[in-house]
Amino acid sequence: xxxxxxxxxxxxxxxxxxxxxxxxxxxxxxxxxxxxxxxxxxxxxxxxxxxxxxxxxxxxxxxxxxxxxxxxxxxxxxxxxxxxxxxxxxxxxxxxxxxxxxxxxxxxxxxxxxxxxxxxxxxxxxxxxxxxxxxxxxxxxxx
Amino acid sequence: xxxxxxxxxxxxxxxxxxxxxxxxxxxxxxxxxxxxxxxxxxxxxxxxxxxxxxxxxxxxxxxxxxxxxxxxxxxxxxxxxxxxxxxxxxxxxxxxxxxxxxxxxxxxxxxxxxxxxxxxxxxxxxxxxxxxxxxxxxxxxxx
Amino acid sequence: xxxxxxxxxxxxxxxxxxxxxxxxxxxxxxxxxxxxxxxxxxxxxxxxxxxxxxxxxxxxxxxxxxxxxxxxxxxxxxxxxxxxxxxxxxxxxxxxxxxxxxxxxxxxxxxxxxxxxxxxxxxxxxxxxxxxxxxxxxxxxxx
Amino acid sequence: xxxxxxxxxxxxxxxxxxxxxxxxxxxxxxxxxxxxxxxxxxxxxxxxxxxxxxxxxxxxxxxxxxxxxxxxxxxxxxxxxxxxxxxxxxxxxxxxxxxxxxxxxxxxxxxxxxxxxxxxxxxxxxxxxxxxxxxxxxxxxxx
Numbered sequence: 415x416x417x418x419x420x421x422x423x424x425x426x427x428x429x430x431x432x433x434x435x436x437x438x439x440x441x442x443x444x445x446x447x448x449x450x451x452x453x454x455x456x457x458x459x460x461x462x463x464x465x466x467x468x469x470x471x472x473x474x475x476x477x478x479x480x481x482x483x484x485x486x487x488x489x490x491x492x493x494x495x496x497x498x499x500x501x502x503x504x505x506x507x508x509x510x511x512x513x514x515x516x517x518x519x520x521x522x523x524x525x526x527x528x529x530x531x532x533x534x535x536x537x538x539x540x541x542x543x544x545x546x547x548x549x550x551x552x553x554x555x556x557x
Numbered sequence: 558x559x560x561x562x563x564x565x566x567x568x569x570x571x572x573x574x575x576x577x578x579x580x581x582x583x584x585x586x587x588x589x590x591x592x593x594x595x596x597x598x599x600x601x602x603x604x605x606x607x608x609x610x611x612x613x614x615x616x617x618x619x620x621x622x623x624x625x626x627x628x629x630x631x632x633x634x635x636x637x638x639x640x641x642x643x644x645x646x647x648x649x650x651x652x653x654x655x656x657x658x659x660x661x662x663x664x665x666x667x668x669x670x671x672x673x674x675x676x677x678x679x680x681x682x683x684x685x686x687x688x689x690x691x692x693x694x695x696x697x698x699x700x
Numbered sequence: 701x702x703x704x705x706x707x708x709x710x711x712x713x714x715x716x717x718x719x720x721x722x723x724x725x726x727x728x729x730x731x732x733x734x735x736x737x738x739x740x741x742x743x744x745x746x747x748x749x750x751x752x753x754x755x756x757x758x759x760x761x762x763x764x765x766x767x768x769x770x771x772x773x774x775x776x777x778x779x780x781x782x783x784x785x786x787x788x789x790x791x792x793x794x795x796x797x798x799x800x801x802x803x804x805x806x807x808x809x810x811x812x813x814x815x816x817x818x819x820x821x822x823x824x825x826x827x828x829x830x831x832x833x834x835x836x837x838x839x840x841x842x843x
Numbered sequence: 844x845x846x847x848x849x850x851x852x853x854x855x856x857x858x859x860x861x862x863x864x865x866x867x868x869x870x871x872x873x874x875x876x877x878x879x880x881x882x883x884x885x886x887x888x889x890x891x892x893x894x895x896x897x898x899x900x901x902x903x904x905x906x907x908x909x910x911x912x913x914x915x916x917x918x919x920x921x922x923x924x925x926x927x928x929x930x931x932x933x934x935x936x937x938x939x940x941x942x943x944x945x946x947x948x949x950x951x952x953x954x955x956x957x958x959x960x961x962x963x964x965x966x967x968x969x970x971x972x973x974x975x976x977x978x979x980x981x982x983x984x985x986x
Contacts, residue, residue, distance in 0.1 A: 435609070436608075436609070465579075466578070466579070472619065472620070472623050472642055472645075473616040473617070473619050473620040473623070474616070476615065476616050476619040476645075477615070477616040480615050480616070498649070498652075499615055499649050500648065500649055500650075500815060500837070501646075501647065501648050501649070501787050501837060502615075502619075502645070502646065502647045502649075503644075503645065503646045503647075503789055503932035503978065504644065504645045504646075505643065505644050505952070505953075505960050505978060505980065506641070506642050506643055506644070506645075507643075507952060507953040507955075507960055508953070509641075523934070523936060523964075523973055523976060524934075524936040524937070524972075526936075528814060528839070529786060529839065531934050531936055531976070533976065535952075543953075544952060547952060547960070547962065547978065549932065549934060549976065549978070551786070551787060551837075551934065553814070553815065643958060643980070644930050644980060646789035646835065646932055648809070648810075648817050648835060648837065650809060650810040650812075650817055651810070666791070666793060666821075666830060666833060667791075667793040667794070667829075669793075671957060671982070672929060672982065674791050674793055674833070676833065678809075686810075687809055690809060690817070690819065690835065692789065692791060692833065692835070694791065694929070694930060694980075696957070696958065721895070722894075722895070751865075752864070752865070758905065758906070758909050758928055758931075759902040759903070759905050759906040759909070760902070762901065762902050762905040762931075763901070763902040766901050766902070784935070784938075785901055785935050786934065786935055786936075787932075787933065787934050787935070788901075788905075788931070788932065788933045788935075789930075789931065789932045789933075790930065790931045790932075791929065791930050792927070792928050792929055792930070792931075793929075795927075
């Protein structure tokens with residue numbers, strides 16, 4: 415196997431892309447770090463992400479994992495891609511800390527011509543044990 | 558195996574429960590039909606569920622599947638349960654029709670003492686082929 | 701959506717294909733029924749499929765689900781396909797009956813140009829509640 | 844969160860346990876390294892694990908992931924547990940090298956009172972990119 419090439423988009427380019435392509439959700443997320451095949455993104459937790467009791471909702475965690483894998487793919491292949499999620503598996507392992515940002519540590523395990531697979535560990539900011547894990551498969555349409 | 562008992566909550570009781578326990582999302586969903594180990598629930602699609610282009614977002618589909626399995630469990634064991642999602646797998650198979658309600662046909666495959674597993678097929682209202690499928694596992698805490 | 705065409709391979713053609721392409725495992729399986737987008741296949745349980753205590757092993761159930769979805773795809777598109785499994789999710793819900801054949805009721809939910817998704821419920825022969833469920837995604841290589 | 848305690852079983856104890864509890868498959872596996880919440884185990888690839896063409900079969904990879912998570916759980920809680928697999932998700936990302944051992948790098952993400960969740964990356968021995976990933980959930984019965 416050849417080594418994956420470096421990133422073609424960094425934190426700034428991804429942040430701008432998010433603002434243009436997904437204006438309705440871009441405030442939810444902060445891209446924090448980009449490296450080859452890796453990315454860290456934060457969910458800026460607000461009232462609308464919470465369940466009664468203050469815990470972050472399942473759909474918000476899904477949303478974070480989905481965006482995280484999308485962004486790590488774009489960081490490697492550029493903004494032209496119209497990738498769509500085809501499969502997701504998630505394990506919800508611990509209750510997130512109340513009203514605390516979530517951090518998605520993301521790793522791209524496969525970047526094929528047609529399919530890309532990314533793995534995400536989601537942490538409550540400041541806690542050591544992950545609250546959830548997710549794997550997302552994206553289908554990358556031919557040019 | 559003994560046959561599962563009948564429902565202990567019907568459409569009305571589930572609708573009331575949803576309104577009390579989840580006031581912030583209860584308008585999103587309409588419980589349409591309840592039967593032993595089965596349930597049909599509708600996502601009343603609104604602007605906030607859509608991606609640019611008009612298709613229903615992934616997190617909205619996750620949310621629908623999650624609520625659907627939660628409700629079919631409650632329909633069998635009653636409102637006292639504090640069940641939490643522990644695992645989810647989803648396949649996104651077709652693009653939902655633009656700005657059209659989604660229907661979740663839900664089947665409870667296992668209702669154990671500790672774990673419950675439900676299967677969901679999600680349809681765009683009026684179309685024959687499912688847009689997504691999901692399986693959700695809930696952990697049922699001991700009394 | 702256009703209706704899926706009918707089957708291009710039936711029970712006999714699939715059984716012959718299995719014997720030629722997978723001689724080492726073909727005795728494990730009996731194709732019982734084929735219909736458009738549906739198929740039923742039996743795992744002929746033998747000593748090698750069992751765990752201590754007589755229950756059918758996890759890998760044997762995986763193997764059954766994998767073959768079942770492969771065969772339902774071939775039944776629709778013919779024997780030329782070099783399809784490969786790309787994703788699997790399984791829930792093991794009940795202990796299979798000791799030393800009893802397993803039946804896989806299989807439904808093809810999506811048959812795309814590139815990806816196919818099939819859903820399987822696995823039963824111990826003669827029992828009503830499923831012992832496991834599986835979803836398998838196959839990638840269909842371009843001609 | 845308190846830190847997980849150290850291992851209560853090491854390479855030797857796990858190897859002995861495997862030989863006694865699963866004599867029919869113990870030759871398939873070599874436990875190579877054990878650390879807190881982590882374990883590496885090898886699939887000693889033989890004729891019976893191969894598909895035509897020499898690639899390792901899907902059921903063999905499932906079997907490796909399943910054993911890997913089982914053993915990392917036992918390494919933390921000891922041999923008395925009657926843990927059973929309740930859920931599995933796998934992504935098959937690359938074709939394994941022909942007739943080459945597989946290595947499962949295993950991490951226990953959650954070790955709860957009732958559920959344990961482990962993550963596995965499977966490599967062809969000597970290659971850098973993983974051929975598959977798996978997540979397995981085990982249910983741990985009460986004493």
